[in-house]
Amino acid sequence: MKKITIAIDGFSSCGKSTMAKMLAKEVGYIYVDTGAMYRAVTLFAMRNGMIAPNGEVNRDELKQKMQTLRVEFKLNEQTGRAETYLNGENVENEIRGMEVSSHVSAIAAIDFVRTALVEQQQRMGRDKGIVMDGRDIGTVVFPDAELKVFVTASAEIRAQRRFDELKGKGVEANFDEILNNVQQRDYIDSHREVSPLRKADDAIELDNGELTIAQQLQWLVERFEERVAQ
Ligand SMILES: Nc1ncnc2c1ncn2[C@@H]1O[C@H](COP(=O)(O)OP(=O)(O)O)[C@@H](O)[C@H]1O
Numbered sequence: 001m002k003k004i005t006i007a008i009d010g011f012s013s014c015g016k017s018t019m020a021k022m023l024a025k026e027v028g029y030i031y032v033d034t035g036a037m038y039r040a041v042t043l044f045a046m047r048n049g050m051i052a053p054n055g056e057v058n059r060d061e062l063k064q065k066m067q068t069l070r071v072e073f074k075l076n077e078q079t080g081r082a083e084t085y086l087n088g089e090n091v092e093n094e095i096r097g098m099e100v101s102s103h104v105s106a107i108a109a110i111d112f113v114r115t116a117l118v119e120q121q122q123r124m125g126r127d128k129g130i131v132m133d134g135r136d137i138g139t140v141v142f143p144d145a146e147l148k149v150f151v152t153a154s155a156e157i158r159a160q161r162r163f164d165e166l167k168g169k170g171v172e173a174n175f176d177e178i179l180n181n182v183q184q185r186d187y188i189d190s191h192r193e194v195s196p197l198r199k200a201d202d203a204i205e206l207d208n209g210e211l212t213i214a215q216q217l218q219w220l221v222e223r224f225e226e227r228v229a230q
C-alpha cells in the first residue's frame with residue numbers, strides 16, 4: 001500500500017495528538033508531536049534564564065544557543081509511547097506544565113526557532129508514512145501532504161478536556177487559568193507573523209466538540225482509507 005503524509009493542525013487542546021497518535025498506531029505510521037518540540041525549546045529558554053519575569057525573550061542569547069540544543073523522541077518500552085528528550089534528558093512531564101504552556105507561544109513565534117524545528121520535522125517526514133500534528137504542518141512543513149485535517153472545538157470544551165486530563169494525572173489545575181491559557185495561545189498562534197495558525201485551503205475541517213475519541217478516530221481512519229485508495 002502506498003505511504004502518505006498526514007498533517008493534523010488546529011487549536012490548542014482539541015485532541016489533535018490523541019487522534020494522530022491513535023491513527024499512527026492503527027496504520028503503522030510514525031507519529032510526531034511538533035508541539036512537544038516547541039515546548040522543549042521553551043523549557044530550555046526558561047532554564048537558562050532567557051525569559052524575563054515580564055515574559056520577554058532574550059532572542060540573541062537563544063539564537064546563539066539554538067545550535068547546542070537537541071530535541072529528540074525516544075520510545076518508552078514500558079508505556080509504548082514516545083517521550084521528549086532535551087539534550088539527552090527526559091523532559092516529557094515538565095514540558096506539559098502550566099509554566100511552559102504560558103511561554104511556549106512566544107517562543108514559537110520566533111522565526112529562527114521555527115526555521116530550525118521545521119527543518120528537523122521535514123527530515124523526519126522525508127520517507128512519508130508519518131502523522132504529524134501542530135499548527136503549521138499542512139501550510140508550511142508539508143504543504144504537499146496527501147491528507148490534511150484542521151481540528152476545532154469551542155475553547156470551553158478544549159479547556160475542560162485539558163482540565164480533566166491534568167486532574168486525572170493528579171496535577172493541581174484551575175479551570176479558569178487553563179481556559180485563559182488556551183485562549184491566549186490561540187490568539188498568539190493565529191496572529192503571529194511567521195507561519196500563523198490557519199487552515200490550509202485543502203484541509204478538511206473537523207469540529208470534534210460533540211465527538212467521542214472513538215468517533216473521531218473512526219472519522220480519521222475513513223479519511224485515511226480514502227486517500228490511500230486514490
Ligand atoms: N473527542 C474527545 N472527547 C473528549 N476528550 C478528548 C477528545 N479528544 C481528545 N480528548 C482529550 O482532550 C485532551 C487534549 O487532547 P490532546 O490530544 O492532547 O489535544 P491537542 O493535541 O490538540 O492539544 C486529552 O486529555 C484527550 O484525552
Ligand SMILES: Nc1ccn([C@@H]2O[C@H](COP(=O)(O)OP(=O)(O)O)[C@@H](O)[C@H]2O)c(=O)n1
Pocket residue numbers: 011012013014034035036038039104105106108109133134135136137185189
Ligand atoms: N507546529 C507547531 C506546534 C506547536 N506550536 C506552538 O507550540 C504550542 C504548544 O503546542 P501543543 O500542540 O503542545 O499545544 P496543546 O494544544 O497540546 O496544548 C502552541 O500553542 C504553539 O504556540 C507551533 O507554533 N507550531
